[in-house]
Amino acid sequence: MTDYDAIVIGSGNAGLTAATALQRGGANTLLLERHNIPGGCATTFIRGNFEFEVALHQLSGMGTEESPFILRHIFNDLGIMDDLDIVTEHDLYRLVMPGELDITLPADWTGLQKTLIEQFPEEEDAIVEYLTLCETITLEYFLNVPKAEKSNDVEMLNSTCPNYVKYGLRSAKDVINEFFRHPDLRAAIGAYWCYIGVAPKDIPFVDLASMIYAYAAYKPCHVKGGSQAISSALLESFHKAGGEVRLNCGAEKILTEGDHVVGVRTEHGEIFSCKTVVSNSSSIQTYYELLDQAPQQARDDMMSRRVGPSAFVLYVGLDCKPEDIGISTASSFIISDRDEEKVIDAMREMTPPVNIMVTCYNLEDPEFAPEGKTSLSILCLQYGEPWEKLSPEEYAKAKFEFANHLLDKAETVYPNIRKHIEEIEAGSPLTMMRYLNTPGGAIYGFDQNHQDSAYFRERMDAVKGLYMAGSWSGMGGFQPTYMAGSSTARASLKYIQTVSEQEEVLENA
Numbered sequence: 001m002t003d004y005d006a007i008v009i010g011s012g013n014a015g016l017t018a019a020t021a022l023q024r025g026g027a028n029t030l031l032l033e034r035h036n037i038p039g040g041c042a043t044t045f046i047r048g049n050f051e052f053e054v055a056l057h058q059l060s061g062m063g064t065e066e067s068p069f070i071l072r073h074i075f076n077d078l079g080i081m082d083d084l085d086i087v088t089e090h091d092l093y094r095l096v097m098p099g100e101l102d103i104t105l106p107a108d109w110t111g112l113q114k115t116l117i118e119q120f121p122e123e124e125d126a127i128v129e130y131l132t133l134c135e136t137i138t139l140e141y142f143l144n145v146p147k148a149e150k151s152n153d154v155e156m157l158n159s160t161c162p163n164y165v166k167y168g169l170r171s172a173k174d175v176i177n178e179f180f181r182h183p184d185l186r187a188a189i190g191a192y193w194c195y196i197g198v199a200p201k202d203i204p205f206v207d208l209a210s211m212i213y214a215y216a217a218y219k220p221c222h223v224k225g226g227s228q229a230i231s232s233a234l235l236e237s238f239h240k241a242g243g244e245v246r247l248n249c250g251a252e253k254i255l256t257e258g259d260h261v262v263g264v265r266t267e268h269g270e271i272f273s274c275k276t277v278v279s280n281s282s283s284i285q286t287y288y289e290l291l292d293q294a295p296q297q298a299r300d301d302m303m304s305r306r307v308g309p310s311a312f313v314l315y316v317g318l319d320c321k322p323e324d325i326g327i328s329t330a331s332s333f334i335i336s337d338r339d340e341e342k343v344i345d346a347m348r349e350m351t352p353p354v355n356i357m358v359t360c361y362n363l364e365d366p367e368f369a370p371e372g373k374t375s376l377s378i379l380c381l382q383y384g385e386p387w388e389k390l391s392p393e394e395y396a397k398a399k400f401e402f403a404n405h406l407l408d409k410a411e412t413v414y415p416n417i418r419k420h421i422e423e424i425e426a427g428s429p430l431t432m433m434r435y436l437n438t439p440g441g442a443i444y445g446f447d448q449n450h451q452d453s454a455y456f457r458e459r460m461d462a463v464k465g466l467y468m469a470g471s472w473s474g475m476g477g478f479q480p481t482y483m484a485g486s487s488t489a490r491a492s493l494k495y496i497q498t499v500s501e502q503e504e505v506l507e508n509a
Contacts, residue, residue, distance in 0.1 A: 012040030017485025053134030
């Protein structure tokens, strides 16, 4: 007798989405979570009078009621859209290199083109051509490429996806450099690379192009109550559909018979049988710790992968309004160098960060901070490995120094932050590792370069009924992991149906 149709391990974005979609799709589902709250990165925490957002800076993929995009459809299907209060942002970001560059890009497709042309009139034709390419390649990628893949027809791919064929898998840096001459324009148009976590030379152009198009055409947004509101709404929908969740209860082993899953043993020693397991844990933990033995397919695959970056974050509550320190955009990138390779080098060392990001959560949503105050996140990307090598004494010193480096850099654009600090909390890659339970505290999964693309890797299918969901099986970030949870649930439901039909045949034989 099967205890559950499906067991989902981990309640990060993809895990929560998969569990909710499975339960609402008719599969009796158990959700296991080692932490005491659901959400993973999609959570908030309280310090003093402030509720700080853990990781969400800008949510893409939502669109508006008049022009909905993919996440709005997914959340409608999951029954949570009416429970979310969406706050639309008016700007993409402000990019500042103090004394040399200061440009704010609006969250409007037409306005973006106009702003870039005003700032770089000598490159007007290239700007128009580039943004047109970003739009067409995004539409090809989402609408036509899947059809061509399904048909396995090269001629169909060439005829329906010409821009994707020509530019899609080239490096983002090569394409940007082909179109633009001015280094400031190159920096401004490519600033979103940090949301992927690897330098533009290693990013497939289609990934960066679809990101700028999605954010500009369908608006960046936030959610009242933070990303925790999304996680809580998903959990509530899961409960209403009859799903069961166990918090403070991690998975210890995925149980198999032959080449297929049959159940899960929890860290408390309970054993539950099931037809399928969806793991929102890292691939490394799933295949090397939760399974008794990693299949050869997984070992071969991971030999060519590298764990992606983590982050060092300051969560700062100020006793003043955003405008009191000159904040005019919700998101700011403050850079010291246009060369992304220098940024990457610094991310791998215990050296002061080259670039940082500042997010003001209550500029567009005044309710996100107490009245008259400001909630900030000041962040730099960092790989976890150098932090793991520190002694406890070295770690405490490094954490203090990094906090000061971030504040120093933020104050080059927004002076006097230190004078207004009411609450401050620092999170290092080791903090991320502890709370997210990811190797190196990685926030995007593996390094998301060309080789990590699904086009160059086979889907892990050596263990039947085991599905991976989240940034470790695809692109990281909020929108991609919600999408991954939804698509993984569909595949799992099909598998459950197949197994159930086979069991029925055996029973009737």
